[in-house]
Every structure is written in structure tokens, then in C-alpha cells.
Amino acid sequence: MTLLERLKAETRAEHDRIERTVDLDRLTATLAGYRAMLVRLHGFHSAWEAKAAEVVGGDDLFRRRRKARLIAKDLARLGMDEEEIARLPRCHPLMPLSNEAEAMGSLYVVEGSTLGGAVIARAAERRLGLTAETGCGFFRSYGRETAAMWRSFGTRLLELSSPAVDGIVVASAKRTFEVMRIWLSEAR
Template identity: 60%
Template sequence: MTLLERLKIETRPAHDRIELAMDLERRIASRDGYRSLLIRFYGFHSAWEQAASNLAPDRDFFERRRKTRLLAKDLSALGLSDDEIIRLPQCAPLMPMPSPAAMLGSMYVVEGSTLGGAVIAREVERNLGLGPETGCAYFKSYGRDIAVMWKQFGTKLLEASSPEADDVIVEAAQKTFDVMHDWLCEGP
């Protein structure tokens, strides 16, 4: 079994738990609910990117995948000022990422959520009429390159795979799902 297959199997319960608890249908039914959801995502990604940036095994690879700027763009389009965005609550404490392998395990969750974001983007567009320039840049983050970006991430993850690293990577992914669940699902 490859590391990607193992991650998919071993994180499935955590993935299903967060998907059920988020109640996306309700949260993207109104602009206020959607804005509140983006605020929670901003708080998670801002804290995660700060923690992960120093551990990224490939800086350029990591930088192309940052989401905070897209969330700030969306929140601005939905009426928040730059000062309000900067003062938004941050997800803390974030799970410890003691190594590049742990960072990649955590990134598996973050990158995987981008795949789901493409589906959410269609619903946001249908329900609220928002596109990448009007408040849905985050969920459309990679646009038509989503499959390519996921494949590149999978390649990077498999390059890091080893008997020692795999347990660290899987454990970090599971912890990231837990932190993400607690942070995203506690808000309105």
C-alpha cells in the first residue's frame, strides 16, 4: 500500500467527521454564513501557514499553495476592511509540527481540502452568485490546475515516504483533521 492509500484509509473517519459537522449547506446558504465560514478558514490557514512555512522541504512548492491571501481577498470582497482581516482570530494552539515529515502530513489535509473546495465553489456560485473576483477565490484556488496541483503534491509526498516517515505523516494528518474540526466547527 502506498503512503497516499494509507493516508486515505486511515484519515477517512476524521474526514467524514469534519464533513458532517461543518454543515456546509447551511453555512453557504447566506452571505453572512459564508463570510463567517471564510473567517474561520482564514484563522486556520493563517496560523497553519506560519507554523508550516519554516518546515517546508521545498519553499517554492509551499509558497504556491498558500491560501491566506485568497481568503483575505474574499473577505475584502465581502465587506471586511484590511484592518478587520488582520485582527481576525487565529487558530491556536495549532498542532505541533516537529519535522518536515509532520508538515507534509498536515499539508495532506490542507491540500485535500482544496479538492473539496472545487465542489463547494460551484455551490457558492449557485447559491450566492460569487466567483473568484467577488468572494470565492479561496474555494477556486487552483482553478483548472487543481488536478495537476494535487498530483504534484502526491509526488512530493511519495518522495518523502519511508518506513520511519510514514507513521509521522499519517499521525500529523490525523491531528490536523482534529484541529481543523475543532476550529471550523466551533464557529457559527
């Protein structure tokens, strides 16, 4: 079993719990609900990116995957000014990210959520009339490059894989799912 297969299998329960937390119908039912979820996502991504940057900040793989700025743009397009966005709450406490293996396990969750973002983007467009230019840029972050970005992440993860590292990566992914689930559930 590859590390990607192990991650998928061993984080299934955590993935299912977070999907129940992020109710797509509720998220896209009203502009206010959608914006409230973006506020929570901004709080997670802003804090997570700062923490991950301490470990892998100089890495091109990480730099290309930073998304807090996209959420901030969406919030601005939905009527928030820069000062309001700067004062938004940040997710705390975060999971520990003290080495590359923990950062990559955590990034597995963040990157995986990008794949699901396409589903949310379609629903937001259909139900709320939002496009990447009018408040749905985060959920369309990679556009046509989504599959290629996932593959490049998977390649890097498999290069890191070893018996000593894999358990650390999986444990970090599980913790990240749980931290994200708790943080996002507070938006309900």
C-alpha cells in the same frame, strides 16, 4: 499500500467528522454564514501557514500552496477592511509541525480540502451568486490546475515516504483534521 493510500484509509474517520462539521447547505445558505466560515478558514490558514513556514517555508511546493491571502481577498470583497481582517482570530493551539514529515502530513489535509473547495465554489455560485472575483477565490484557488497541483503534491509525498516516516505523516494528518474540525466547529 502507498503512503497516499494509507493516508486516505487511516484518516477516513477524521475526514468524515470534518465533513459533518462543514455543512455545505448551511455554509452557502446565507452570505453571513459563508463569510463566517471564511473568517474561521482564514484563522486556520493564517496560523497554519506561519507554523508550516518555520519548517518548509523555503520550499516551492509549500509557497505555491499558501492560501490565507486568497481568503483575505475574499473577505475584502465581502466588505471587510484590512484592519478588520488583520484582527481576526487565529487558530490556537495548532498541531506540532517540527519536521518535514509532520508538515507534509498536515499539508495532505490542507491540499485535500482544496479538492473539496470546487464543490463549495459551485454551491456558492449557484446559491449566493459568488465567483472567484466576488468572494469565492479561495475555493477556486488553483482553477484548472487543481488536479495537477494534487498530483505534484502526491509525487512529493511519495518521494518522502519510508517506513520510518509514514507513521509520522499519518499521525500529523490525523491531528490536523482534528484541529481544523474543532476550529471550524466554533463558527457554528
